[in-house]
Amino acid sequence: MAITFYDLSGMNARRFSPFGWRVRMALAHKELDANVELIGFSDKAKLEFSGQNLVPVLVDGATVVADSWEIAGHLQATYPDRPSLFHGAAGEASARFVAAYADSQLHPLVARCVVRDILEVIPEKEHAYFRAAREKRFGMTLEAIVANREETRRQLKTALYPVRTTLRDHAFLGGAGPNFSDYAVFGAFMWARSVSAFTLLDADDPVHAWRERMLDLFDAMPRAEAGFPV
Amino acid sequence: MAITFYDLSGMNARRFSPFGWRVRMALAHKELDANVELIGFSDKAKLEFSGQNLVPVLVDGATVVADSWEIAGHLQATYPDRPSLFHGAAGEASARFVAAYADSQLHPLVARCVVRDILEVIPEKEHAYFRAAREKRFGMTLEAIVANREETRRQLKTALYPVRTTLRDHAFLGGAGPNFSDYAVFGAFMWARSVSAFTLLDADDPVHAWRERMLDLFDAMPRAEAGFPV
Numbered sequence: 001m002a003i004t005f006y007d008l009s010g011m012n013a014r015r016f017s018p019f020g021w022r023v024r025m026a027l028a029h030k031e032l033d034a035n036v037e038l039i040g041f042s043d044k045a046k047l048e049f050s051g052q053n054l055v056p057v058l059v060d061g062a063t064v065v066a067d068s069w070e071i072a073g074h075l076q077a078t079y080p081d082r083p084s085l086f087h088g089a090a091g092e093a094s095a096r097f098v099a100a101y102a103d104s105q106l107h108p109l110v111a112r113c114v115v116r117d118i119l120e121v122i123p124e125k126e127h128a129y130f131r132a133a134r135e136k137r138f139g140m141t142l143e144a145i146v147a148n149r150e151e152t153r154r155q156l157k158t159a160l161y162p163v164r165t166t167l168r169d170h171a172f173l174g175g176a177g178p179n180f181s182d183y184a185v186f187g188a189f190m191w192a193r194s195v196s197a198f199t200l201l202d203a204d205d206p207v208h209a210w211r212e213r214m215l216d217l218f219d220a221m222p223r224a225e226a227g228f229p230v
Numbered sequence: 231m232a233i234t235f236y237d238l239s240g241m242n243a244r245r246f247s248p249f250g251w252r253v254r255m256a257l258a259h260k261e262l263d264a265n266v267e268l269i270g271f272s273d274k275a276k277l278e279f280s281g282q283n284l285v286p287v288l289v290d291g292a293t294v295v296a297d298s299w300e301i302a303g304h305l306q307a308t309y310p311d312r313p314s315l316f317h318g319a320a321g322e323a324s325a326r327f328v329a330a331y332a333d334s335q336l337h338p339l340v341a342r343c344v345v346r347d348i349l350e351v352i353p354e355k356e357h358a359y360f361r362a363a364r365e366k367r368f369g370m371t372l373e374a375i376v377a378n379r380e381e382t383r384r385q386l387k388t389a390l391y392p393v394r395t396t397l398r399d400h401a402f403l404g405g406a407g408p409n410f411s412d413y414a415v416f417g418a419f420m421w422a423r424s425v426s427a428f429t430l431l432d433a434d435d436p437v438h439a440w441r442e443r444m445l446d447l448f449d450a451m452p453r454a455e456a457g458f459p460v
Contacts, residue, residue, distance in 0.1 A: 087320040090405035093396050094324035097403060097411070100395035101331065104388075158334075165330035166323050173327060175320040181327070 002035060003027075006047060006057040009038035010121035014226050016194035018107065018187035019068040021222075022099075023056045025183035026072050028218040030082045034058075041126040068187075069099060072180050085180040098173060099184035101162065106188045109156040110200070113149045116142040117196035149198065156200060160207050167206045171213065178217060186214045186222075193227040200230070232265060233257070236277060236287040239268035240351035244456050246424035248337065248417035249298040251452075252329075253286045255413035256302050258448040260312045264288075271356040298417075299329060302410050315410040328403060329414035331392065336418045339386040340430070343379045346372040347426035379428065386430060390437050397436045401443065408447060416444045416452075423457040430460070 005027065008017035015024070015038070027034055039046055044053045050066050057064065058071045065074045072095075076085050086092040115134055119127055119142070131142055138145050146152075163185055166173055173181040189211055192200055201208040211230070215223040235257065238247035245251070245268070257264055269276055274283045280296050287294065288301045295304045302325075306315050316322040345364055349357055349372070361372055368375050376382075393415060396403055403411040419441055422430055431438040441460070445453040 087318060088405075089400075090317040090409060091320055091324065093400040093403055093405040094321065094327070094411065096399065097324070097328060097392045097396045100392035104391040105335075161334040162327045162330035166327040169326065170319075170323040173323055175318075175323040179320060181324065 002061070003032060004037060004059040005034040006037045006039050006050075006055050006059075008055040009040060010118070010195070011123055012121075012226060013038060014121045014194050016118065016121065016191050017055055018102075018110075018191040020056045021187035021190040022068040022180070022183045023058065023071050025178075025186065025217070025222075026068075026075055026085055026180060028221060029085055029178070029180075029183070030075050030079050032075070032079065032082070041122060041129055069096070087174065087179055091174075091179065095180040095184065098181035102184045102188055105159045106156070106185065109152055109159060110188045110192050111138075112145055112152040113156070113198050113200060114146070114192045114196035116146045117198065121195050153198075153200060157202070157205070160205075163210070164206050167210050172210070178214065182210075182214060186211070189214075189230070190222060190225070190227070193230050194225065195227075197228040232291070233262060234267060234289040235264040236267045236269050236280075236285050236289075238285040239270060240348070240425070241353055242351075242456060243268060244351045244424045246348065246351065246421050247285055248332075248340075248421040250286045251417035251420040252298040252410070252413045253288065253301050255408075255416065255447070255452075256298075256305055256315055256410060258451060259315060259408070259410075259413070260305050260309050262305070262309065262312070271352060271359055299326070317404065317409055321404075321409065325410040325414065328411035332414045332418055335389045336386070336415065339382055339389055340418045340422050341368075342375055342382040343386070343428050343430060344376070344422045344426035346376045347428065351425050383428075383430060387432070387435070390435075393440070394436050397440050402440070408444065412440075412444060416441070419444075419460075420452060420455070420457070423460050424455070425457075427458040 005023060007015050007020040009015050039055050047053050047057055050057045050064050052066050054066060056068055056071060057066045058074065060074065060078065063074065065071045072085055086095050118130065122130060135141055163173065172178040173185065189200065201211065235253060237245050237250040239245050269285050277283050277287055280287045280294050282296050284296060286298055286301060287296045288304065290304065290308065293304065295301050302315055316325050348360065352360060365371055393403065402408040403415065419430065431441065
């Protein structure tokens with residue numbers, strides 16, 4: 001059955017949604033092909049069929065699933081014989097934990113580093129919408145949000161402590177191999193890499209080495225993606 | 231082979247080390263009995279044999295292990311046929327992640343709520359040491375650390391977002407049953423409960439309901455412990 005994956009995109013197929021990246025990595029992990037439909041901020045009417053207006057959306061045969069966590073659960077339930085995204089029920093709880101950690105602790109900090117740069121990769125006609133939505137959320141201009149990003153970068157380093165500690169003894173957050181916990185954190189870095197040349201990680205940070213391993217997964221699919229070398 | 235567990239204690243056997251609680255729950259999970267040696271801040275010479283001066287320390291036959299994470303690893307490796315603390319190698323990585331999250335994100339906030347109250351449960355002769363050590367760490371008096379603890383409590387609620395999100399779909403962080411991830415977070419709450427009447431969690435917070443389930447584990451061993459009802 002054909003799968004269609006609706007993912008956020010800027011100009012020149014810059015796919016910068018961290019949640020889209022979670023789905024993209026999950027599909028690759030499950031060895032599933034998908035037709036990709038690229039959706040810009042101004043194309044959201046194309047998602048009307050899903051009953052909401054946020055990417056990522058997956059259409060798998062007759063099933064429509066929105067939200068990256070729901071999509072991961074759908075893929076795991078529908079394709080149980082393919083490589084597991086979670087390593088069992090306990091692993092599903094753990095992946096949920098790590099995804100919620102990324103949402104609440106990493107994404108706000110990454111946003112405060114790169115959100116202004118997103119203007120450079122989306123079409124002019126979307127600038128007013130994007131600026132208004134983000135400036136409302138943060139209560140300040142895009143320029144003010146990122147003004148102190150060297151300090152934000154230090155906060156990000158502190159916030160990554162649980163990731164760094166786990167990587168002392170394990171190649172991936174999923175242990176010997178990657179699982180959805182890795183994809184949840186990696187999405188934040190692919191978001192940044194797609195839109196900004198700003199350096200998030202020190203070269204000697206173990207999280208940097210892990211990101212290199214992640215970029216090499218699936219025949220280096222993430223590394224081949226349009227973005228800024230990091 | 232006899233196991234001896236050296237745990238931190240105040241007066242009247244108040245065992246308030248969050249790391250001690252991780253070990254205590256891990257021993258109960260593994261259905262292992264241990265002789266308990268209670269160590270006050272002024273008794274640290276009794277730990278000299280371990281080559282360091284921090285509780286918890288476990289002596290299992292000829293093996294001496296310090297550090298709660300190392301102890302958990304020792305118990306899992308030595309007693310693999312008893313209930314697993316981790317649910318596999320991926321689960322060990324996840325528990326490491328959650329423990330590091332608790333260390334870095336929860337403990338500083340819990341300390342800023344209850345650290346002053348610890349004076350009430352340790353002997354007078356340990357007050358000067360305890361005050362000096364903690365005031366040096368925080369750079370202010372014990373009273374100043376906790377002065378704004380209503381605000382700290384709000385920060386704790388925010389920091390608990392990954393725990394709360396996981397508990398939406400699972401009874402425990404370990405999934406259907408508790409594992410070391412649960413004990414890592416629960417230790418922070420048993421630390422607070424042992425020393426302070428300060429309320430950390432709203433009664434309608436899903437984390438509160440989880441803590442109730444945790445207090446009931448192992449024939450309600452944690453609930454029976456000396457402390458403040460929460």
